[in-house]
Amino acid sequence: MEPERLAQFKEALEERLRELLGEADKTVTGMADALDSFPDPTDRASLETDRNFMLRIRDRERKLISKIKEALERIEDGTYGICEVCGEPIGEKRLLARPVTTLCIECKAHQEKLERLRGS
Structure with a gap:
């Protein structure tokens, strides 16, 4: 693969990695909110459902982050x-x-x- 094209893939992978890590940080910050702010059990249950859904998404993104890091390593070692x-x-x-x-x-x-x- 041409070095210029390889650099484009590297840049795109690094950008996607930054986006995913930023989203993960937002999730962690959002999770810090206390459930006590929702005294109604229905509201709390809804929040828990939303959080569980978000955690499943973040778990998939965590796996993608790992794959992106591996792809960046392959770029560095010439096997990408x-x-x-x-x-x-x-x-x-x-x-x-x-x-x-x-x-x-x-x-x-x-x-x-x-x-x-x-x-x-």
């Missing part, structure tokens, strides 16, 4: 954009759609087919 299964370059369209991917489209399709056959 190379399929970890077959060693072939990952198509740029695939990287644009899923910049944290480690598999080319063919290997990912094969992996998904195996998962369906196993019932996973």
